Amino acid sequence: MSFKIITKNLNLWYGGFHALKNINSGFEANRITAIIGPSGCGKSTMLRVFNRMNDLIDGVRTQGEVLIDRVNILDSGVDLVALRKKVGMVFQRPNPFPLSIYENIIFGEKIHGEHIIRDKLDEIVEKSLKDVLLWDELKDKLNEPALRLSLEQKQRLCIARLIAIRPDVLLMDEPCSTLDPQATARVEELMRELKNKYTIIIVTHNMQQAARVSDDTGFMLLGELVEFGRTDQVFKAPLDQRTEDYITGRYG
Amino acid sequence: MRNSHRTQNIAFFFLLLATLLIIIPVGLIVVVIIQKGLPAINWQFVSDIPRQGMRTGGIFPAIVGTFYLVSGAILFALPIGLLAAIYLSEYAKENLLTRIIKLAIVNLAGVPSVVYGLFGLALFVVFLKFGASILAGSLTLGIMILPVIITTSREALESVPQSFREVSLSLGASKWQTIRHIVLPNAIPGILTGTILGLGRAAGETAPILFTVAAFYLPRLPKSIFDQAMALPYHLYVISTQVPNVDEKIRYGTAFVLLTLVLFMNLVAIIIRTKFRKKKKW
Numbered sequence: 081m082s083f084k085i086i087t088k089n090l091n092l093w094y095g096g097f098h099a100l101k102n103i104n105s106g107f108e109a110n111r112i113t114a115i116i117g118p119s120g121c122g123k124s125t126m127l128r129v130f131n132r133m134n135d136l137i138d139g140v141r142t143q144g145e146v147l148i149d150r151v152n153i154l155d156s157g158v159d160l161v162a163l164r165k166k167v168g169m170v171f172q173r174p175n176p177f178p179l180s181i182y183e184n185i186i187f188g189e190k191i192h193g194e195h196i197i198r199d200k201l202d203e204i205v206e207k208s209l210k211d212v213l214l215w216d217e218l219k220d221k222l223n224e225p226a227l228r229l230s231l232e233q234k235q236r237l238c239i240a241r242l243i244a245i246r247p248d249v250l251l252m253d254e255p256c257s258t259l260d261p262q263a264t265a266r267v268e269e270l271m272r273e274l275k276n277k278y279t280i281i282i283v284t285h286n287m288q289q290a291a292r293v294s295d296d297t298g299f300m301l302l303g304e305l306v307e308f309g310r311t312d313q314v315f316k317a318p319l320d321q322r323t324e325d326y327i328t329g330r331y332g
Numbered sequence: 333m334r335n336s337h338r339t340q341n342i343a344f345f346f347l348l349l350a351t352l353l354i355i356i357p358v359g360l361i362v363v364v365i366i367q368k369g370l371p372a373i374n375w376q377f378v379s380d381i382p383r384q385g386m387r388t389g390g391i392f393p394a395i396v397g398t399f400y401l402v403s404g405a406i407l408f409a410l411p412i413g414l415l416a417a418i419y420l421s422e423y424a425k426e427n428l429l430t431r432i433i434k435l436a437i438v439n440l441a442g443v444p445s446v447v448y449g450l451f452g453l454a455l456f457v458v459f460l461k462f463g464a465s466i467l468a469g470s471l472t473l474g475i476m477i478l479p480v481i482i483t484t485s486r487e488a489l490e491s492v493p494q495s496f497r498e499v500s501l502s503l504g505a506s507k508w509q510t511i512r513h514i515v516l517p518n519a520i521p522g523i524l525t526g527t528i529l530g531l532g533r534a535a536g537e538t539a540p541i542l543f544t545v546a547a548f549y550l551p552r553l554p555k556s557i558f559d560q561a562m563a564l565p566y567h568l569y570v571i572s573t574q575v576p577n578v579d580e581k582i583r584y585g586t587a588f589v590l591l592t593l594v595l596f597m598n599l600v601a602i603i604i605r606t607k608f609r610k611k612k613k614w
Contacts, residue, residue: 187513
């Protein structure tokens with residue numbers, strides 16, 4: 081079996097706080113992996129290891145290996161720009177820039193592109209918006225401010241902005257937590273479509289969502305990866321007592 | 333219930349009173365200056381050199397001088413101040429040293445302007461041998477407004493939501509690209525507010541230019557930045573206290589022109605700010 085992302089004995093400390101404890105896991109390409117667990121269990125921290133966003137926080141120390149396409153991204157020599165182009169992130173709160181819809185999507189191209197051709201930009205915008213199923217709604221108002229969109233549209237736009245830079249991996253940090261149930265269902269539908277092209281890892285504290293949308297599930301508790309396996313198995317026949325307790329709602 | 337209602341009314345009364353107390357003096361100053369100064373304003377007054385010991389003629393050299401000095405001060409202070417603000421808000425780590433630096437900058441804003449004047453005299457006029465010149469005066473004014481520009485710019489930069497920086501970095505932008513494309517454009521309105529404040533202060537101060545550039549009476553235009561120049565605030569001081577029998581009309585006229593000049597320069601900044609504010613919404 082070939083894994084897109086592998087973690088080997090991954091440990092992480094915030095100062096003196098041991099936030100990730102000896103995590104060994106493998107994430108397969110073209111599947112959706114959900115990471116579930118109670119607040120503060122380290123699931124968002126783990127997600128932020130994969131694009132090295134934890135580097136922004138003072139006093140973070142990481143140990144172990146994280147291999148993405150067999151390259152250890154924790155090496156000090158890793159090109160963070162290249163890594164983040166490859167491993168993109170969708171945040172909890174939809175956060176488009178205070179720019180137009182068009183400018184939001186071409187942001188990555190503006191940053192990374194050597195010379196920019198208008199036609200090519202138009203093409204990128206159209207394709208990215210089509211991929212997130214927003215094109216028909218927004219094609220006539222590409223120059224309107226992105227902040228005027230609805231929450232769901234904003235979150236879709238953020239996904240479009242991300243896939244415009246053609247990443248391999250999509251990290252999603254509770255992407256639906258600000259959305260209503262209908263919007264959540266539509267974004268989940270979108271995730272199912274996107275997994276044909278990307279490796280998706282989603283952090284969620286909504287267990288129904290994990291059960292609905294994911295192929296694999298990892299359960300984290302107090303910085304430990306307690307259980308990791310096929311979603312069906314994790315939810316129906318968990319191997320660890322703590323997983324069962326959490327899934328059946330005994331704590332968390 | 334009735335009691336809390338009465339408390340609210342009393343509070344409201346005092347809040348209104350405080351606001352009026354601020355507005356009334358400002359309004360009065362403007363009204364008096366317009367009332368007494370406007371009659372002096374004509375084409376000759378703003379375009380001619382002072383004549384007969386500054387008792388007639390115009391104030392054109394002083395207008396030009398002030399315009400040069402303020403432009404020079406902004407040209408010097410805005411880039412340096414902005415770069416310092418970017419460093420402090422985006423790059424510097426929060427530690428004792430940066431806290432001391434920030435505190436020092438805030439305190440510099442409170443240093444009396446005459447001290448800046450003496451400093452300018454010692455450093456630019458004497459030590460660097462610029463002499464009493466537009467260059468020395470501009471630099472002195474620039475240093476005086478630096479703290480205002482740094483502090484307001486830093487606040488403007490820091491008010492840009494952290495999440496914008498995060499997303500930008502997560503999309504593979506470098507730190508500088510994030511600052512250049514995301515942070516700065518969103519901070520421009522606040523930076524311009526600082527510039528406006530600095531501009532007004534630079535135009536109005538007398539003490540910093542007293543020893544560094546201002547000419548008592550110089551009925552011609554400066555030819556280079558190494559020339560002395562007249563300036564409106566100093567000219568106003570001179571014709572109000574040093575030259576006897578100057579018509580009140582001319583004094584208030586000069587004040588009116590100074591006020592208008594500052595207003596005009598502010599207007600430019602305000603227009604740019606409004607243009608940028610329209611784009612910014614979060």
